[in-house]
Amino acid sequence: MFRILDTKQLASDVKWFRIAAPLVAKHRQPGQFVILRLDETGERIPLTMAAADPKTGTIELIVKAIGKTTRVLFTKQAGDTIQDIMGPLGRPTEIHKVDHAVLVGGGVGTAVIYPLAKALQDAGCFVTAITGGRTKELVVLEDELKKVSNAVYATTDDGSYGFKGTVADKLRELIAVNRPPSQGEPQGCRAIGVVYCAGPVPMMKAVCDLTRPFGIKTIVSLNPIMVDGTGMCGGCRVTIGGKTKFACVDGPEFDGHQVDYAELWDRLGAYKAHEKVALDRWEHECKIGVGK
Amino acid sequence: MPLTPKERMAIPRQQMPERPADVRNRDFNEVNVGFQESLAQLEANRCLQCKDGKCTRGCPVGIDIPGFLEHIAAGDLKSAAELLLSANALPGITGRVCPQEEQCEQVCIRAKGKNGRPVAVGHLERYVADWARENLDMKTLLAPATGLKIAVVGSGPAGLTCAGELAKKGHDVTIFEALHTAGGVLTYGIPEFRLPNKVIDAEVDRLRQMGVKIVCNVVIGRTFTIDELLNEEGFSAIFIANGAGLPIFMNIPGENLKGVYSANEYLTRSNLMRAYTFPKNDTPIVKGEHVVVVGGGNVAMDSVRTAKRLGAKEAILVYRRSREEMPARIEEVHHAEQEGIIFKLLCSPIRVLGSPDGWVKGVECIRMELGEPDDSGRRRPVPMKGSEFTLDCDIVIMAIGTRSNPLLTQATPGLKLNKWGYIEIDDTGATSKPGVFAGGDIVRGSATVILAMGDGKKAAATIDQYVRTKHGLPAVVPPSPS
Numbered sequence: 119m120f121r122i123l124d125t126k127q128l129a130s131d132v133k134w135f136r137i138a139a140p141l142v143a144k145h146r147q148p149g150q151f152v153i154l155r156l157d158e159t160g161e162r163i164p165l166t167m168a169a170a171d172p173k174t175g176t177i178e179l180i181v182k183a184i185g186k187t188t189r190v191l192f193t194k195q196a197g198d199t200i201q202d203i204m205g206p207l208g209r210p211t212e213i214h215k216v217d218h219a220v221l222v223g224g225g226v227g228t229a230v231i232y233p234l235a236k237a238l239q240d241a242g243c244f245v246t247a248i249t250g251g252r253t254k255e256l257v258v259l260e261d262e263l264k265k266v267s268n269a270v271y272a273t274t275d276d277g278s279y280g281f282k283g284t285v286a287d288k289l290r291e292l293i294a295v296n297r298p299p300s301q302g303e304p305q306g307c308r309a310i311g312v313v314y315c316a317g318p319v320p321m322m323k324a325v326c327d328l329t330r331p332f333g334i335k336t337i338v339s340l341n342p343i344m345v346d347g348t349g350m351c352g353g354c355r356v357t358i359g360g361k362t363k364f365a366c367v368d369g370p371e372f373d374g375h376q377v378d379y380a381e382l383w384d385r386l387g388a389y390k391a392h393e394k395v396a397l398d399r400w401e402h403e404c405k406i407g408v409g410k
Numbered sequence: 411m412p413l414t415p416k417e418r419m420a421i422p423r424q425q426m427p428e429r430p431a432d433v434r435n436r437d438f439n440e441v442n443v444g445f446q447e448s449l450a451q452l453e454a455n456r457c458l459q460c461k462d463g464k465c466t467r468g469c470p471v472g473i474d475i476p477g478f479l480e481h482i483a484a485g486d487l488k489s490a491a492e493l494l495l496s497a498n499a500l501p502g503i504t505g506r507v508c509p510q511e512e513q514c515e516q517v518c519i520r521a522k523g524k525n526g527r528p529v530a531v532g533h534l535e536r537y538v539a540d541w542a543r544e545n546l547d548m549k550t551l552l553a554p555a556t557g558l559k560i561a562v563v564g565s566g567p568a569g570l571t572c573a574g575e576l577a578k579k580g581h582d583v584t585i586f587e588a589l590h591t592a593g594g595v596l597t598y599g600i601p602e603f604r605l606p607n608k609v610i611d612a613e614v615d616r617l618r619q620m621g622v623k624i625v626c627n628v629v630i631g632r633t634f635t636i637d638e639l640l641n642e643e644g645f646s647a648i649f650i651a652n653g654a655g656l657p658i659f660m661n662i663p664g665e666n667l668k669g670v671y672s673a674n675e676y677l678t679r680s681n682l683m684r685a686y687t688f689p690k691n692d693t694p695i696v697k698g699e700h701v702v703v704v705g706g707g708n709v710a711m712d713s714v715r716t717a718k719r720l721g722a723k724e725a726i727l728v729y730r731r732s733r734e735e736m737p738a739r740i741e742e743v744h745h746a747e748q749e750g751i752i753f754k755l756l757c758s759p760i761r762v763l764g765s766p767d768g769w770v771k772g773v774e775c776i777r778m779e780l781g782e783p784d785d786s787g788r789r790r791p792v793p794m795k796g797s798e799f800t801l802d803c804d805i806v807i808m809a810i811g812t813r814s815n816p817l818l819t820q821a822t823p824g825l826k827l828n829k830w831g832y833i834e835i836d837d838t839g840a841t842s843k844p845g846v847f848a849g850g851d852i853v854r855g856s857a858t859v860i861l862a863m864g865d866g867k868k869a870a871a872t873i874d875q876y877v878r879t880k881h882g883l884p885a886v887v888p889p890s891p892s
Contacts, residue, residue: 141633155590161683161692162590187692202590204627345683345693346598348588348629349815351675352657355666362659362666367817381666384768388668392694399689 119199120154123176129255131183132226133192134168140175142167142205148233149211149339149371152177153347155202156190163187164344164354166316166370167206168229168259177203180229180258186396207347208370211237211337216311218296219243221267222285222325224317225251228259230339231316235266244268244308248288254279286324289313297332310334315374316341319383326374338374340365342385357381412483413455423520423527424453431748435718438602438686441745442506445537454482457529458519465514465531470864471504471571473497475514475531482534491542494535499574499617500567500863502543502609505536507600508860509739543612552620553580553886558877561586561645563630563818566594567859568651568850570617571866572873576649577620579874580886584645585617586628591682594653595851596859598682599674601712603719604742631818636825640845646877647845649869650833651862654851655815659808660704664762669696669770673705673713673809680716698805700724702773704759705809706736707856711743713807714751725751726801730758730778730791756780758791760798762806772802811856818852830855839869840876847873 124136142152151166169178183192194200211234219238221231228249238245245266250273251257257272257279264270272280273288281288298309310332315325316339329336342354342365349367356365359376363369427443428434434441445453457479465475474493481490494501510532515521518528558581562569565587573583591597593610618624630636630652639645657672659665676695679685683693701717703710706729718725727746729736732755736743747753756778763772777797780789814831826834826842832855833848835841841848849865851857878885 141628145633159684159691161694202627204588204590204629204633206632207629345675345678346589348817349656350598350654351678352659352672353675355659357666362661364656367656367815385666385668387768388696389694392688396689396692396694 119201120203122194122196122198122200124196125194128180128258129251131192132256132258133181133183135179135181135191135194136176137179137200137203138175139177139203139205142203143170143175143177144172146170146172146177146206147210148213148237149230150206150208151347151370152179152203152205153207153344154200154204156187157201160201161187162202162345162347164207164341164347164366164370166230166339166341168232170206180226182226185393186400189397190400204347207366209368211314211371213237213241214312215242217244218308218310219245220289220292220310220313221245221247221263222289222313222315222317223247223249223259224285224321225256226258227315227317227321227339228263231314232259232263232266234314235263239266239268243311246292247271248273248285248292250274250285250288252276284324285317285321286328289325290328293328293332293334298334312337313374314371315339319379319386322374322377323379326377326379330375336374337371338377339371340369340377340382342382343388356385415458418455418458419520421452421456423456423530424449424533426530426533428745431745431750434603435715435749438719440606441603442533442536444540445533450482450534450537451485453530454479454534456520457483460519464517464519465529468514468517469497470513470860471498471867473514473535478538479529479531479534482538487538487541488546490538491546494538495542498535498863499571500613501535502539502613503567503596503605504860504863505532505534505539506605506609507858508532508535509858511740513860539609543609552578555582556580556877556881556883556886558582558646558881558883559584559644560873560877561639561643561648563636563648563650564588564594564652564850564852565592565614565624566596566651566653566850566862568653568862568866568869569594569649570613571863572649572651572849572870573622573866574617574620575867575870576873577617577622579870581874581877582621584623584625586630586634587624587626588629588652589682590626592624592626598678599709599712601677601681601716603715604712629817631821636818636822636843636846646880647847647873649839649866649873650818650841650846650848650852651850651866652815652818652852654812654856655831656813657808658811658813660759660810662759662761664764664770665808667762667764667770668768669698669804670762670806670808671696673703673709673807674812676713676807677709677716680720686716686720695720696805697721698803700726700801700803701805701807702726702728702759702801702803703807703809704728705811706731706738707809707811708738708742710807710809711738711746713809715746715749717805717807718749718751722805724803726754726803727751728754728757728759728773728775728801730756731788732756732780735788754801756791757799758793759806763800770804770806772800773806774798774800812851814852814855822846838872839865840872845876845880847876
């Protein structure tokens, strides 16, 4: 059993959790995730850790309520418990010094790139973070990012806050100013050496389409459906540069220019019908007062 | 009054009672019902009590088979159970899943001759184990506590066996399990219709009663490294039995379509996560009306029989060789046939066909013929040009084996691996890293439950000796339970 110590609602459907998980916290590195199972009948879902503190033995998760499991998790409060948390899983992010690292987070994808900011700053990078959402309410972690980044831009699709447009639109602007030099050109100011990106699949694809022509190395954190998280089931397989890889042991981070996004997007929808059944059933149970 | 050899020879092999095929293929309850006392005694009396103990030597954990059969025949089940358990910590499991036909029963004198049928050692082992679980308060006697901590990585058959043996010898054993439940492949891989969970739970509980600690949700290589366990967590030795690895796919087009599963994923969803009860349990599984399973081993049989139970109208097994080369146990093949599984032998998939919405709609196969024997001694299947045909289906399950899992081995410097990435051990179970021992599928690749258990048992003896020498303790022979 893993106790929830603290929660904070970040948006109408986004919640932050601090959870006691000392063994995970002790070894966790940026980029890694956990698999959790809420209770005896629960499914196993992967969630990237936004932060961890080995001293207090705690990890932090940011969760968007989408399907049944995340909605049930959303109802949990400080003092509640989670039956199983396994981790840390996945390969840690490879951090190298570059002049300028740009982090791009869409929605709760920002929770994935957030822990990289400090690591990149510590490595001596100038760090720019772009965090976006459809509307103001869905922009998360902006204040937290400001503490560990050199520049932070918030974007909203509807212009209700910050830059009006998508994170990719903002990145396009940034590349126009800070693109890496072409051959023979002098090194420009703060040329972007690497982009880290996490969020919805179409967003990651858009970001990679932008950076590809400039040859900017782009690392994406993928979120396919997983079961065990140790390489045993192969459910999380993704195609990278024409080769099948398992996100749980080979990833979750990959060269974004090599990812088959159409396949990833398609496979993520494999259980749409089941998700609806589970959600409807849970909502009905809540209505009649037997939901957990 | 013991029977004469002639009287014993006159008893025919007793049939294991089974539930009717058209009833059992709709649920996940156990296929075999088990012997009644009278059947068991009759069957045990078929044993000629040979003095040379070929059957015992055919057993990877060295059970005194004539001994425990003699106790059954005499109606002394308590003695039978104690003798059985002194050699085999998990008889309820091995009695169900061991390939006895290749081990003890293969060398049985009663198997000789045209009409010879071996003594049903497996069925009798199961009978005694089930009786013991219900009727015997098994207080395993433990040697005096040594206070030495030993870690076991993985709670599958090798890990459970090793932990039990080490606990008997007085050590303080902790099993680290990556998943949320103990049992390893016994839990996530083997379906309940072959091995009910209550059998595994009982064996695991018995270990707990012996003082073995089981810590779930800990992935060695990630949550802890082997070096941390040795140097910081105070373990004197470690037994690595983290099991089989990454599922192999065929590298044919269409394999990442929705509806293509590895057998590991399909069985894990159904067995470990109980997806067959969805939405009562949250984990979903795609139930196909027409399911194709690729492979010819026990895992393929488990998958195709699971598909049938999940409601498939047509559950087809595609295997590239012929029935003779099938690695699956004969009993499983028979059961599958009885349950209406369709066997498409001597053919192999070359492409998975998809619909525009990304779901499987069929699999294109090619017929094979058998050529010259390959490295495994089996005749190599050779594709027959122009023999392609299509099987319509909505689910494809790949059950063609696994490769080594790098998760632990890559995080463990000093651990010598073979060219396939499996851990190298010597005859005693020791790895190249001092204090670290290994067994089961992480050493063997893909093997059976009983071979993994044999590894666990052997390594436990080595580990006991190693830690006693290291800490200057005298060798202690634990008192036998009787």
